[in-house]
Amino acid sequence: MSDVLAVLEQRDGVLRKVSHEVVTGARRLADALGGTATVDAVVLAAGAVQGTDALGGFGADKVITLTSGAFGAYAPEGCAMTIAARATTGGYSSVVFAASATGKDLAPRVAAKLGVALAQDVTDLAVVGGAVTVVHPVYAGKALLKLKLTGTPAVVSLRPNVFTPVQRPKAGAAETVAVEVPAGRVLVKQVKAVEAGVLDVAEASIVISGGRGLKEPANFKVLEELAAAFGGRAAVGASRAVVDAGWRPHADQVGQTGKTVSPTLYIAVGISGAIQHQAGMRTSKFIVAINKDKDAPIFKVADYGLVGDLFEIVPKLAEEIRKLHG
Amino acid sequence: MAPKFQGVDFYDTDSLLSEEERAVRDTVRAWVDDHLIPVIGEAYVAGHFPKQLVPGMADLGLFGANLPEEYGCAGLNNVAYGLIMQELERGDSGLRSFASVQGALVMYPIYSFGSEEQKKKWLPQMASGTVIGCFGLTEPDFGSNPGGMITVAKEAKDGWVLNGAKMWITNGSTAHVAVVWAKTGAIDDAESIRGFLVPTEARGFSAKDQKGKLSLRASDTSELVLQDVHVPKDALLPKSAGLKSPLMCLTAARYGIAWGAVGAAMACYDEAVSYAKTRLMFGKPIGGFQLQQARLADMLTEITKAQLLCLQLGRLKDQGKATPQQVSLAKRNNVNMATEVARETRRLLGANGILAEYQAMRHLANLESVYTYEGTHDIHTLILGQEITGISAFA
Amino acid sequence: MKIAVCIKRVADSETRVRIGADGKSLDEAGVKFILNPYDEFAVEEALQRRDAAASGEVVVLALGPAQAQETIRTALAMGADRGVLLQADRVPVDGLEAARALAAELKDGGYDLILFGKMAIDDYNHQVGPMVAELLGLPCVTTVAHLELAGGRGTAEREIEGGVEVVEFPLPAVLTTDKGLNEPRYPALKGIMAAKKKPLDVKPVTPGAGGVVVLAMTPPPERKEGRIVGEGVVAVAELIRVLREEAKVL
Numbered sequence: 019m020s021d022v023l024a025v026l027e028q029r030d031g032v033l034r035k036v037s038h039e040v041v042t043g044a045r046r047l048a049d050a051l052g053g054t055a056t057v058d059a060v061v062l063a064a065g066a067v068q069g070t071d072a073l074g075g076f077g078a079d080k081v082i083t084l085t086s087g088a089f090g091a092y093a094p095e096g097c098a099m100t101i102a103a104r105a106t107t108g109g110y111s112s113v114v115f116a117a118s119a120t121g122k123d124l125a126p127r128v129a130a131k132l133g134v135a136l137a138q139d140v141t142d143l144a145v146v147g148g149a150v151t152v153v154h155p156v157y158a159g160k161a162l163l164k165l166k167l168t169g170t171p172a173v174v175s176l177r178p179n180v181f182t183p184v185q186r187p188k189a190g191a192a193e194t195v196a197v198e199v200p201a202g203r204v205l206v207k208q209v210k211a212v213e214a215g216v217l218d219v220a221e222a223s224i225v226i227s228g229g230r231g232l233k234e235p236a237n238f239k240v241l242e243e244l245a246a247a248f249g250g251r252a253a254v255g256a257s258r259a260v261v262d263a264g265w266r267p268h269a270d271q272v273g274q275t276g277k278t279v280s281p282t283l284y285i286a287v288g289i290s291g292a293i294q295h296q297a298g299m300r301t302s303k304f305i306v307a308i309n310k311d312k313d314a315p316i317f318k319v320a321d322y323g324l325v326g327d328l329f330e331i332v333p334k335l336a337e338e339i340r341k342l343h344g
Numbered sequence: 345m346a347p348k349f350q351g352v353d354f355y356d357t358d359s360l361l362s363e364e365e366r367a368v369r370d371t372v373r374a375w376v377d378d379h380l381i382p383v384i385g386e387a388y389v390a391g392h393f394p395k396q397l398v399p400g401m402a403d404l405g406l407f408g409a410n411l412p413e414e415y416g417c418a419g420l421n422n423v424a425y426g427l428i429m430q431e432l433e434r435g436d437s438g439l440r441s442f443a444s445v446q447g448a449l450v451m452y453p454i455y456s457f458g459s460e461e462q463k464k465k466w467l468p469q470m471a472s473g474t475v476i477g478c479f480g481l482t483e484p485d486f487g488s489n490p491g492g493m494i495t496v497a498k499e500a501k502d503g504w505v506l507n508g509a510k511m512w513i514t515n516g517s518t519a520h521v522a523v524v525w526a527k528t529g530a531i532d533d534a535e536s537i538r539g540f541l542v543p544t545e546a547r548g549f550s551a552k553d554q555k556g557k558l559s560l561r562a563s564d565t566s567e568l569v570l571q572d573v574h575v576p577k578d579a580l581l582p583k584s585a586g587l588k589s590p591l592m593c594l595t596a597a598r599y600g601i602a603w604g605a606v607g608a609a610m611a612c613y614d615e616a617v618s619y620a621k622t623r624l625m626f627g628k629p630i631g632g633f634q635l636q637q638a639r640l641a642d643m644l645t646e647i648t649k650a651q652l653l654c655l656q657l658g659r660l661k662d663q664g665k666a667t668p669q670q671v672s673l674a675k676r677n678n679v680n681m682a683t684e685v686a687r688e689t690r691r692l693l694g695a696n697g698i699l700a701e702y703q704a705m706r707h708l709a710n711l712e713s714v715y716t717y718e719g720t721h722d723i724h725t726l727i728l729g730q731e732i733t734g735i736s737a738f739a
Numbered sequence: 740m741k742i743a744v745c746i747k748r749v750a751d752s753e754t755r756v757r758i759g760a761d762g763k764s765l766d767e768a769g770v771k772f773i774l775n776p777y778d779e780f781a782v783e784e785a786l787q788r789r790d791a792a793a794s795g796e797v798v799v800l801a802l803g804p805a806q807a808q809e810t811i812r813t814a815l816a817m818g819a820d821r822g823v824l825l826q827a828d829r830v831p832v833d834g835l836e837a838a839r840a841l842a843a844e845l846k847d848g849g850y851d852l853i854l855f856g857k858m859a860i861d862d863y864n865h866q867v868g869p870m871v872a873e874l875l876g877l878p879c880v881t882t883v884a885h886l887e888l889a890g891g892r893g894t895a896e897r898e899i900e901g902g903v904e905v906v907e908f909p910l911p912a913v914l915t916t917d918k919g920l921n922e923p924r925y926p927a928l929k930g931i932m933a934a935k936k937k938p939l940d941v942k943p944v945t946p947g948a949g950g951v952v953v954l955a956m957t958p959p960p961e962r963k964e965g966r967i968v969g970e971g972v973v974a975v976a977e978l979i980r981v982l983r984e985e986a987k988v989l
């Protein structure tokens with residue numbers, strides 16, 4: 019059977035946006051497998067999940083909500099057991115996760131339970147000769163590995179922000195099933211939110227990163243204002259230098275020892291563009307660099323560069339973006 | 345943020361090193377990148393020795409690293425010791441000078457000429473950086489001619505009384521103990537020179553930093569004054585015997601300096617290559633212009649030669665076969681070539697090359713001191729000349 | 740505390756990546772190999788926990804070629820007590836095969852903690868740790884950036900999008916470590932000398948073929964050359980224009 023199981027993510031009863039990408043990737047796989055391959059999307063939650071009704075539009079034929087009190091918070095053992103059981107009983111040919119923090123934790127457990135390989139953090143999916151093939155960046159993105167998965171099911175996790183959701187007019191069926199989940203040994207006690215509504219750099223479609231050119235931590239305010247001008251789609255990232263200096267949290271660091279991001283638009287402000295930083299953002303669709311030094315290496319990797327004083331340019335840019343958005 | 349230093353190794357000299365030697369080199373290299381590079385530019389401009397780095401260096405085991413484990417030292421071979429000096433000086437000659445003085449000019453004479461009690465008392469504390477030492481040989485009027493020194497030590501009822509002055513003493517103002525060389529006999533009797541361990545808090549002892557230095561600014565260089573300084577009998581290094589004792593210390597330090605200079609040259613070369621590949625002029629990287637390529641080719645050639653020189657010298661030293669003249673050849677060649685690499689790097693960097701945020705001019709200025717101290721270039725020339733011809737041309 | 744740390748010998752990320760003649764793997768000529776940086780946090784944590792307990796041992800394991808002994812010795816130089824090399828010509832591409840080989844060795848070790856770095860900087864696979872936990876039937880928390888242990892239980896903090904998860908678990912457990920957990924120590928020079936004398940067992944293993952086949956390794960697509968759109972505040976209008984009309988992202 020060639021059906022594809024898409025594993026969604028929810029937090030506090032709301033579907034996380036990365037789930038659209040998972041369904042999109044699963045749909046691409048199902049279409050490539052051909053015939054009547056369906057995409058079944060599954061989400062584990064304590065109760066009903068908001069946002070699942072939109073998933074048909076991204077390519078899910080069926081959305082199944084598996085409920086249990088144990089799924090109020092992320093329960094790695096319970097989730098792994100449930101997904102693995104589903105994958106087996108459903109006879110799926112592939113299982114698709116997001117390579118989010120949770121997905122990268124859950125997918126290996128499921129793969130090990132199923133006794134199959136996992137292609138983690140892939141940027142492309144295809145089917146060649148009936149087998150799932152993927153592309154996975156390695157060596158900090160300096161090379162791409164093309165891999166074929168030979169086991170069944172093929173288990174993959176998708177790098178966030180790469181499988182751009184494509185809307186199509188189609189509704190999917192929904193079902194809710196209560197499941198029995200034994201108490202796990204690993205218990206999530208709480209989630210300390212960083213800030214309400216703050217977007218993670220790895221998931222934002224627009225990332226504005228600042229470096230030493232900002233001169234002091236308080237000046238990151240100008241980047242936060244620019245991010246706000248984009249109306250909730252933008253996150254503020256940071257170079258390693260300013261994270262090491264304690265100006266910004268490690269969670270915001272873009273680069274080799276931080277996060278690899280792949281937004282639609284990456285704006286590097288006051289960042290010289292060392293190779294280590296480039297490794298973290300070079301797959302962004304469009305890169306803009308703003309720097310006062312026209313010889314800064316960042317301009318070599320940027321699509322569009324602006325040479326000048328960021329303290330003049332960035333506020334002006336924010337103003338113009340705000341005007342655009344009305 | 346500066347990327348991690350990758351070294352310069354055109355002839356795969358790494359394959360001539362043992363795994364431990366490479367591991368030692370890699371540890372110091374990483375430490376220098378993480379702790380020294382971020383602070384050295386500012387420290388140099390401000391004229392401060394970054395003393396806060398001393399505990400970290402001690403924890404790694406950098407002081408007296410080639411002295412035995414029984415005295416709290418790392419017990420490394422001489423090639424590993426050289427690699428430590430290379431990586432420290434790749435950071436800054438002033439930092440390497442600190443380690444050279446502590447290890448080769450204070451711990452080494454205590455180890456070589458001291459009593460067992462002196463060794464047990466001082467060496468572990470110096471290895472751990474708790475006690476800092478300095479080496480008092482050079483005097484205001486006696487640099488290249490240390491045998492002419494006029495600092496004297498007269499035997500007294502319960503010890504010795506020292507009188508004199510020393511100059512250009514690294515670590516002088518921060519040292520807890522000074523190894524002072526003084527004549528115990530007639531003023532023209534170099535054979536009567538002996539070494540004394542003088543606590544710097546002794547009455548009559550004072551150390552004052554020399555101001556106005558344009559080189560080795562991230563290093564303390566001091567004058568020492570000894571006015572009727574009384575020390576007990578056991579302050580004497582019992583096995584010290586004549587001028588040859590401090591000269592043996594100098595040979596030990598010069599050996600490390602030969603490696604250190606290669607480190608400074610590597611740092612400059614690395615900076616030059618990086619700059620040449622990224623700096624654009626007339627629409628292309630300046631590394632594409634013939635004159636800059638010639639500069640880089642010469643630098644790489646000299647560094648490669650110097651590396652192999654050091655390595656063989658280290659192997660000879662480990663076999664107990666290295667002669668002072670062999671050390672002179674390496675110190676003379678490597679320091680001289682490093683001054684040229686630094687200067688050519690400075691030139692390749694153009695206007696940017698005069699800024700403290702680039703390394704070249706700092707190394708260039710430092711290396712002028714390294715050219716002059718531990719035996720000036722010219723003195724080593726004469727040492728070799730005498731070795732070759734059998735004829736002394738010193739005076 | 741008896742702690743196992745699984746480490747990997749990886750190509751230094753500063754390396755210029757050249758693709759080998761087979762078109763499927765890294766050309767290793769001139770490549771420098773190091774201890775995987777994320778594994779350093781694991782080794783450091785193990786050493787600190789052993790020392791806090793004032794008893795126990797830290798065992799370092801690696802799956803890899805003979806040269807991985809050097810990598811193990813780096814961890815021994817940091818202070819680990821002994822090492823085990825599961826020697827295989829190639830590290831399997833399939834993380835599950837690597838996990839199986841490690842789990843077989845770890846199974847009867849009686850470890851209170853088994854630590855991994857969260858991922859290797861060569862393959863970016865982020866999976867062997869939790870797979871080993873699954874095979875051994877042990878609780879597992881990944882990407883731990885803060886850890887407290889008391890009375891046979893642990894509390895870990897890990898970064899998730901927009902927050903920090905606080906997780907409790909019993910020992911024995913498998914943890915994978917992230918940056919921020921601790922400051923890894925340098926291998927002190929005395930440690931480098933002592934490492935030579937510490938026990939290092941080499942056991943040949945033959946990992947299974949696995950379920951992943953490498954079809955090709957290729958360089959990333961070249962980015963089209965960009966351009967400077969203008970200088971100063973006056974150029975902002977032009978930037979907005981190109982982002983709307985050319986890139987179509989606004």
